[in-house]
Amino acid sequence: MKPRVAITIGDFNGIGPEVALKTATSPVVRKLCVPILVGPLNVLEHTQKSLRIRGKLAKTSLSVISNSSVPVYDVGDGIWADVQWGKPTKASGRSAGTAIEHAVDLSTKKKVDALVTAPASKEALNLAGYNFPGQTEMIALLSRSRHVAMMLIAETMRIGLVTTHVSLRAVAENITKEKIVEKVSVVHEALQKNFRIKNPSIAVLALNPHAGDKGVIGTEDDDLVSPAVAELKSNNIDAHGPFPADAFFGKRSHVKYDAVMAMYHDQGLIPLKLSSFGKGVNFSAGLNIIRTSPDHGTAYDIAGKGKANISSMIEAVKLAVRFIR
Numbered sequence: 001m002k003p004r005v006a007i008t009i010g011d012f013n014g015i016g017p018e019v020a021l022k023t024a025t026s027p028v029v030r031k032l033c034v035p036i037l038v039g040p041l042n043v044l045e046h047t048q049k050s051l052r053i054r055g056k057l058a059k060t061s062l063s064v065i066s067n068s069s070v071p072v073y074d075v076g077d078g079i080w081a082d083v084q085w086g087k088p089t090k091a092s093g094r095s096a097g098t099a100i101e102h103a104v105d106l107s108t109k110k111k112v113d114a115l116v117t118a119p120a121s122k123e124a125l126n127l128a129g130y131n132f133p134g135q136t137e138m139i140a141l142l143s144r145s146r147h148v149a150m151m152l153i154a155e156t157m158r159i160g161l162v163t164t165h166v167s168l169r170a171v172a173e174n175i176t177k178e179k180i181v182e183k184v185s186v187v188h189e190a191l192q193k194n195f196r197i198k199n200p201s202i203a204v205l206a207l208n209p210h211a212g213d214k215g216v217i218g219t220e221d222d223d224l225v226s227p228a229v230a231e232l233k234s235n236n237i238d239a240h241g242p243f244p245a246d247a248f249f250g251k252r253s254h255v256k257y258d259a260v261m262a263m264y265h266d267q268g269l270i271p272l273k274l275s276s277f278g279k280g281v282n283f284s285a286g287l288n289i290i291r292t293s294p295d296h297g298t299a300y301d302i303a304g305k306g307k308a309n310i311s312s313m314i315e316a317v318k319l320a321v322r323f324i325r
Contacts, residue, residue, distance in 0.1 A: 002034050003113040003324045004062075005317055006073070006106055008099040009039030010118030013084055013092040014298025015308040017047040020118045023313045024070045025055035032321045034065060036112060038103040040076025040095055046083060051306040062111050075102045085304030093124030100135060104142040107289040114290035114320035115139075118313070119298045122165070133165040136284050139291055148286040149186040151259070152269060152295060153319060154276035158195075158259040159268035160187040160202075160285070171264045172220060175207060180228035181235075184261050188237050190285035191258055194323050200258040203248065204229050204241030207263040211244050225263075269295075278309055281316045290323045292316040 007024055010016025021044060024035040037044060041059055048057065058069035065071045075098045082091035100120070106112045117135050125132065132138040140148045152159045162183045163174045184202055191200035206225060208218040215222060225242040232239035243253065245262070249271040254260050262268025272280055273295065280295030294312035302308060 002032070003321055004036055004111070005033045005320055006036050006038050006103045006112040006115045007317075008096070008103050008115070008117045008120075009037060009044065010099075011088065011092045011096050011121045011124050011298045012039070012043045012047070013087055013089060013124070014119055014121065014300050014303045016096070016118035016120065016298065017044055018051055018053070018303075018306065018308045019294070019310050019313045020044075021048055021051075021053045021055070021070075022308070022310045023116075023317060025053065026310065026314060028314060029317050032317065033113075035070065035317070036060070036062070036065075037070060037072045038075060038106070039072070039099045041072050041074040042076050043083065043095065044072060050304065062106070073102065073106070075099055086300045088121040088124035088127065088298075088300075090124070090127040093121065093126070093128030093130065096120040097125055097128050097130040097138070100138060101142060104139055104289065107291075108143055113324045114292070116313070116316045116320055117291065117293040119294065119296060121298050135293070136164065136282075139284065139289075140287060143288045145287045145289075147182060147186050148284055149183045149190070151187060151190065151283045151285045152272050152280050153283050154272050154280040156275050157254045157272055158191075159272050160184070160259055160261045161265060161268055162261060163264050165265065168264070172207065172218075175220065175224060175263060177224045177228045177231070180204070180225060180261075181231050184228070184232055184239055185235070185237065186286040187259055187261060190283075194283075194285070195258075197258050199238060201238040201240065201256075202232075202259045202261055203243055203254065203257040204239055204261045205245045205248060205263055205267060206242035209244065209246070211242050278311045279315055280312060281319045283319065290320055292320045
């Protein structure tokens with residue numbers, strides 16, 4: 001039997017419903033799995049009609065799924081009239097948050113085999129009372145997963161993050177030796193479990209330019225990162241670093257390692273997106289369930305125009321199915 005993959009529709013004022021619909025109706029995806037859209041049915045019908053996306057939608061309880069239609073696990077509450085393409089609202093945040101709650105519940109109860117989340121707005125989620133830095137943190141709590149690390153996966157590199165959605169001002173104060181060890185350990189386990197790499201090697205990037213230049217530009221790399229790498233080595237994890245990020249990527253040193261651990265969001269995601277924008281996948285390593293998502297956001301600027309590219313969303317489904325198998 002084909003695996004079942006739940007696909008949340010994300011923020012309905014962004015491109016979420018569009019990429020979710022186009023992905024679920026894609027022949028490539030339907031050949032790989034049974035895609036199940038999770039979100040308000042009336043929002044999906046509204047999007048489908050407005051953007052002229054082909055495919056028959058059918059409300060499902062998951063007990064019986066027809067091959068002739070795209071199943072929708074309806075979590076709607078009659079809010080489609082609040083669709084305002086191009087901006088985050090409380091209604092779009094409530095819809096996105098409700099879809100995440102139901103999809104995680106389906107995953108933890110083994111009614112679906114994996115979860116792929118369309119882009120949601122952090123601002124809209126917060127307006128609706130979901131006070132999380134992002135979907136990853138919300139899913140970790142709902143799935144009761146204690147140790148989680150955000151990874152971005154592309155053809156040429158795998159990037160793990162020590163800190164995720166925090167301001168640059170707060171990055172240094174959010175980094176400790178213990179946190180580096182924890183996040184690298186989660187990535188190490190994911191490389192073994194999900195990617196089937198027996199003895200993965202992991203490069204750890206420095207926080208400061210030139211790895212602090214022996215304390216002249218900051219002491220964090222000497223005081224925190226280097227001791228963390230030493231502890232990881234003592235735990236039989238093949239960790240190396242800290243490496244100054246600019247020279248590391250400039251010399252394409254990432255190809256020598258199975259994964260790279262960045263200290264903060266843009267340090268790792270800029271080089272990855274430069275090489276693979278539109279084809280990268282966000283993977284939540286360490287969750288009790290399988291969850292992936294595309295490497296882009298809500299794209300409010302093109303919402304409702306039918307211009308959204310689904311390449312990353314399809315790659316997210318492909319990776320989820322790979323992990324299931």
